[in-house]
Amino acid sequence: MKVEVKRIVERIENLGGISDESHCLSRFYGTPAHKRAGDLLIQWMENAGMEVFKDSIGNIRGVLKSPRAKAKHFVIGSHYDTVFKAGKYDGPLGILLGIEVAQRISENAIELPFHLNIVAFADEEGSRFNTAYLGSSALVGEFDEIWLNRKDDNVHTLKEVVEKNEGNVTHIFKEYIPKEDWLGYFEVHIEQGPVLCEKDLPLCLVSSIATQTRVNIAWDGVCGHAGTYPMHLRSDALCAAAEFTLEVEKIGKAYNDKLVATIGKLNVEPNISNVIPGVVTHSLDVRSPDDLLLAEITKELKYKAETIAKKRGLNYHWEIMQTNPSVSCDAQLKAALSKSIKKANINSLLEIPSGAGHDAVMISKVAPVSMLFVRCKDGISHNPLEYTAPEDINEALNVCNNFIEEIIEISNTKNK
Ligand SMILES: [Zn+2]
Numbered sequence: 001m002k003v004e005v006k007r008i009v010e011r012i013e014n015l016g017g018i019s020d021e022s023h024c025l026s027r028f029y030g031t032p033a034h035k036r037a038g039d040l041l042i043q044w045m046e047n048a049g050m051e052v053f054k055d056s057i058g059n060i061r062g063v064l065k066s067p068r069a070k071a072k073h074f075v076i077g078s079h080y081d082t083v084f085k086a087g088k089y090d091g092p093l094g095i096l097l098g099i100e101v102a103q104r105i106s107e108n109a110i111e112l113p114f115h116l117n118i119v120a121f122a123d124e125e126g127s128r129f130n131t132a133y134l135g136s137s138a139l140v141g142e143f144d145e146i147w148l149n150r151k152d153d154n155v156h157t158l159k160e161v162v163e164k165n166e167g168n169v170t171h172i173f174k175e176y177i178p179k180e181d182w183l184g185y186f187e188v189h190i191e192q193g194p195v196l197c198e199k200d201l202p203l204c205l206v207s208s209i210a211t212q213t214r215v216n217i218a219w220d221g222v223c224g225h226a227g228t229y230p231m232h233l234r235s236d237a238l239c240a241a242a243e244f245t246l247e248v249e250k251i252g253k254a255y256n257d258k259l260v261a262t263i264g265k266l267n268v269e270p271n272i273s274n275v276i277p278g279v280v281t282h283s284l285d286v287r288s289p290d291d292l293l294l295a296e297i298t299k300e301l302k303y304k305a306e307t308i309a310k311k312r313g314l315n316y317h318w319e320i321m322q323t324n325p326s327v328s329c330d331a332q333l334k335a336a337l338s339k340s341i342k343k344a345n346i347n348s349l350l351e352i353p354s355g356a357g358h359d360a361v362m363i364s365k366v367a368p369v370s371m372l373f374v375r376c377k378d379g380i381s382h383n384p385l386e387y388t389a390p391e392d393i394n395e396a397l398n399v400c401n402n403f404i405e406e407i408i409e410i411s412n413t414k415n416k
Contacts (some may be wrong), residue, residue: 003393004104006095011044015080016088021342024384026153028081029123029134030058030161031157037080041095041120041134048099049106050118055175056167057138058122064102066112068415072183074407075117076101076365076400079124079135087190087386089376093393094188095120101400113411114183116404121359128152130214130265130283130321136362141176182367183411184333185360186403188396189371192356195381202392203399204350205337206371211326212357213298215284217244218303220315223270223278235314238268238277245310247304248284251297259288259297260355290355291325298323301364324361330368336410337370340402346395372399396400 001009001310018040019025020033027033036061045052045062052062060080065071078094098118105116123137129150137143148159148169162169196204245263252261262285271278284301288294302318309316336349341348353375360369374396377387 001392003396004100004320004397008093008100008393008397009390012088012092015092020083024085025082025088026084026086027080028084028128029081029167030097030103030128034058034081034122035165038120038122041080044099045102045118046097046285048103050102054172055138056162056169057135057164057175058165058167059135059139060122062099062121063104064106064112064116066115071112073177073178073181074114074183074187075139075363076187077117077119077121077136077185078187078189079121079359081121081123081125081127083125083127083382085382085384087376087383088358088390089190089386090192091124091189093190093283093374093388093396097188097397097400100397101404104401104405107390109191110408111167113408113415115136117177120133121187124359125228126322127308129158130216130253132322132357133250133359133362134158136359138172139176140363140366140367141173141178143172143176144363145173154340179366179367182405184330185363185369186333186359187335187360187369187371188374189358190381190386191379192350192376192381195350196373196375197379198379199350201348201375202346202351202395203372203374204348204352205334205341206373207334207351207353208289208329208358209327209354209358209371210287211294211324212285212287212361213322213323214216214284214292215322216281217241217284218279218281218310218317220317221278221280221312222276222314223275226274226276229276234276235312236276237280237314239307240307240312240314240316241266241280241282243308244305245282247308248301249302250302254278255288255293255297257410258290258293259286261297263300271303287355289324290328302348304405322358324330327361327364327369329360329370332410333368334372335370335405336406337399339397340399340406344395344398348401357409372396
């Protein structure tokens with residue numbers, strides 16, 4: 001195994017051991033483990049020859065500066081927060097490949113026609129505040145002030161968490177790269193699906209990223225004694241949530257390959273065995289490559305929730321937390337990436353859409369974006385069993401190095 005690949009694998013293991021839980025990997029935004037992981041990334045970026053800066057939202061930003069006046073920014077990035085019971089590769093793989101690309105440029109004193117930024121985004125998963133892309137939204141100047149008041153399960157606001165980590169909330173709105181200064185964005189990520197395994201390919205291009213809507217739903221019923229309250233008089237919030245959950249499954253299945261819908265998080269109050277549930281809050285996550293279909297189905301689901309609430313005599317609240325349109329990867333960057341794959345002697349002409357959201361969604365608001373998927377074993381992700389073989393990481397690194405050379409060449413030709 002070559003030294004760079006060995007280093008990536010060691011670092012993935014290293015980061016995989018930094019967790020807020022002792023029995024699994026869990027590194028939510030702004031926790032002590034999240035800070036420790038960030039500190040390590042700072043060190044690695046500095047060792048790779050970059051100037052490093054941690055911004056107020058918590059992104060770790062390494063840069064190799066171009067000597068040219070008016071040079072633009074090219075960004076390679078991925079995220080260092082995780083879901084609960086996460087795998088080690090989701091996020092870190094893309095950051096660590098970026099660090100190796102930068103280190104090679106720095107060690108060989110290659111002159112860059114653009115500033116090369118390697119960014120480890122502080123929050124992509126949205127596990128803590130149910131708002132994804134906190135890190136990348138700050139980098140592009142799209143951070144919404146309203147998010148600072150969002151609360152986590154322990155009732156800390158995002159503002160409190162930023163300040164606890166020595167971030168300055170007013171700086172969040174100033175530390176972005178202006179739209180006119182962007183050259184492009186590139187992210188490598190594990191596929192998180194089975195296509196590459198099925199086709200026996202190490203990697204492939206990403207064509208687009210699906211549109212996604214996140215909703216928080218609350219059902220307000222009436223608490224009561226589980227032994228004395230007759231069934232026909234109950235307003236059981238959990239039964240309403242359960243009925244709605246089955247409707248979500250039914251609608252999702254009806255659209256099969258065009259749409260996916262999930263309720264992944266549920267809180268029951270008071271959550272006691274002999275009390276009828278009074279309040280139930282839960283998430284709803286709907287995704288599709290088709291923007292219109294997603295909007296239509298979200299509306300239909302809201303109507304279902306309303307009908308269930310009316311029928312059961314309770315109130316419901318529907319709060320859209322986030323909605324992002326689908327994103328197409330940039331044609332010119334895709335062509336350069338395709339060339340880089342060929343140059344690495346990899347016979348992969350495959351292009352697949354991403355059902356998962358990525359920071360590229362947020363960056364696409366200001367810059368052309370591109371993505372590369374790397375095979376993960378059996379398509380398993382968001383799971384401790386997540387695994388990518390060193391041989392596939394090696395192929396990905398070769399493609400990344402070729403790709404940045406392509407971008408240098410394209411920029412030099414343009415600047416002539
Ligand atoms: Zn990810």
